[in-house]
Amino acid sequence: MPELVPATPQLLRRVSAGAVLEFMRASAAVTVTDVMAATGLTRATTIAVCEDLVRRRWIVELENQREFGGYQKGRPARRFELNERAGVVLGMDIGYSKVTVVVSDLRGTTLGRSSRPFQAKDVGSGERIAFIDAVAAAALRSAGMDPGQVLAVCAGVAAPVDRHGDVVATQEFWGLFDLGLRPALKATRGWTVLLENDANLAALGDRWQGAAAGIDDVVVILASERLGSGIMEGGRLVHGTRGSAGELAYLDLVEGVGDTYGIAHLARTWAAEALAASAPTTLRAFGPGRVEAEQVFSAAAEGDAVALGILERLADRMARVVGTVATMLNPELVVIGGGVADSAGVLLAPITERLKEYTATPARVAVSPLGDSIVTVGAVRCALDYVERNSLDLELAAPTPADG
């Protein structure tokens, strides 16, 4: 799809303004001279563009010019800064049984959040939209923000989403996630909602604030209950034609794996098996009900043989998973993420060790520090990306009286 807009002189100003805004987003308060150096524009043009952007409220001019940077000779420079308060974005994690909404400013700083459990049996019901809307309203309230300030929303769902943001119902189950959320929130709130697969958002999130910071070729494996992955290649998400790229169902055919259960699930299952087989283990103290994954990890840390055996098996399994993915896609880094990542750090060394058996040039492996919030962090990043791409076309809400 080539751009159909003909080249007009106004296009130049757009390009210039985009370059200036991009630089401002990556910097704190800057002078016109700074912008000139970064963009290559002349002073006259830079000033014109900045005043344009101030008028459109994407940046603000600071008053107390000399307070920055200590003594300086010559006429004091005007200073400009990104207007973080131009609006907010929402990042949503829409899980089977829980909805989380995070409010973020344009720099990515979290201003508020809200999280509420949801009855899994009502996953596909119409009430779901109202529920999500209510969680969003609560999150905005906790941030002291108005629904009118929302510039973009990104929601992560556990279903395939193609690159146009449509849920692809390849199986009936996925259809439950095609909630009609986008038209509904557009109509009632005026919000632009982007949908994305949760593992893909995990990849976006971890590349932004996690272990993969700044790495262009990375695979993030969500590994808690079920295995799923998000693939970034050359700094872009890989979606596939119907949004299911990163699906790991092929593991059914991989020796030593055979299914797509995640680390937390298997740790529980194998712990239960050990108890049933009357193996001597300190895990028994947590029984006779369900033994949680974290309990297995801490028992292993205490030297429990059964727990250590489970970790061994998990590490070998994950090495096979990482090995197959990394061979096919050649990422610079493979990240293991999700709620279980908080305790899965001890798996890192054995996974790395075993990986050598399965690949000729092993990829680097890391565990994400983002834990459970990896999806919402990615959703915020996705929404911010949208705003940054489209900022010159977006309408900002009128300033509230307090803003002056």
Add this chain to the structure above:
Amino acid sequence: MPELVPATPQLLRRVSAGAVLEFMRASAAVTVTDVMAATGLTRATTIAVCEDLVRRRWIVELENQREFGGYQKGRPARRFELNERAGVVLGMDIGYSKVTVVVSDLRGTTLGRSSRPFQAKDVGSGERIAFIDAVAAAALRSAGMDPGQVLAVCAGVAAPVDRHGDVVATQEFWGLFDLGLRPALKATRGWTVLLENDANLAALGDRWQGAAAGIDDVVVILASERLGSGIMEGGRLVHGTRGSAGELAYLDLVEGVGDTYGIAHLARTWAAEALAASAPTTLRAFGPGRVEAEQVFSAAAEGDAVALGILERLADRMARVVGTVATMLNPELVVIGGGVADSAGVLLAPITERLKEYTATPARVAVSPLGDSIVTVGAVRCALDYVERNSLDLELAAPTPADG
């Protein structure tokens, strides 16, 4: 890497010229009115741009205006056309034991070619460059073209190549392909040489003129002697961080596969095994030496039970290969290509059938019609892409006296 060039008025002309040229490339002889409709520019601008491009020899103005398009009212329109003779590109396939060079005009029409066997033992020797240069010279001669007319060269090698065109010597063997071809041909010929992995070029080639025409998400599996694949996602090649994306070594771990031998290799091997086991088969007629893959395929076509059994095994194996790749990457189409593709058509139905067992939503499978030339076709496409991206910066050779 943001563009560091500041927005200047000249940039506008560049954008306009790029849009006009892009349209011209996709069309035959066009009038200014056609260009206006396609680009949205005004008549005055369009004419100025066209005359610019004529002056720079990227397009030509036709003389016999009225001969096109039959009767038309009004003042006859000037007609412009892409100057196919502005230059040529070379597409090279640098194999272990053979070098092939194709000469193509800017529309992609093959003007000449040359192919010569090479002693495999000298693969890494310095003479290799001279050999390749000689094959290129022969190809140019057969096309009646001058080395000075070459605008770009793309060479496919059987080694990982990263997205910057550097051979990554992850194993010693690959290092043999880092011939220093690029600096050498730049110095002696002034040619810009792009290096690319052969399977990646196969993907480019098949998407251009093969079974995947126009499909943005496709995996092409080169399947003759060894299995390797090229991945396109969203219309771009997936390289990975060190160029080895598409590597299929993970198949060692896949049940029912276990290695990365290709169809031709396995057909030969299994045929030999059957002969050694004294199985009753018409294949014996081709022995006692080596039985070729094509002979197995034709024996199967005649109803030979042993040959049919081999096809059965091949189909199941390829279904597992396709299934794992397609699950992970979700392409719209998986193409089987390479020399063996000419006879592998009969495998298509059984592969498609068995694929249902291995994936929930099976990808479409096809066999490439490009056969052995799939790599050179892709190399030509790769070189043309380069020329099209950079045409406004490239210097064209001075017109020969005959050109006027």
Add this chain to the structure above:
DNA sequence: GAAGTAAATTTAGACTCAATATAAATATAG
């Protein structure tokens, strides 16, 4: 208050494209 310095502003010039008006070339009707 004068000197020094860096930022801001002004001015001139070049280039782009759009819009409008005018001219040229052809077909068709009478």
Add this chain to the structure above:
DNA sequence: CTATATTTATATTGAGTCTAAATTTACTTC
């Protein structure tokens, strides 16, 4: 053969953008 309609080509004007150079402004330091 002439008048008219149709289509394309060219010229003119005006607005918007940028650069570059000269000029003015604002502040610090001595």
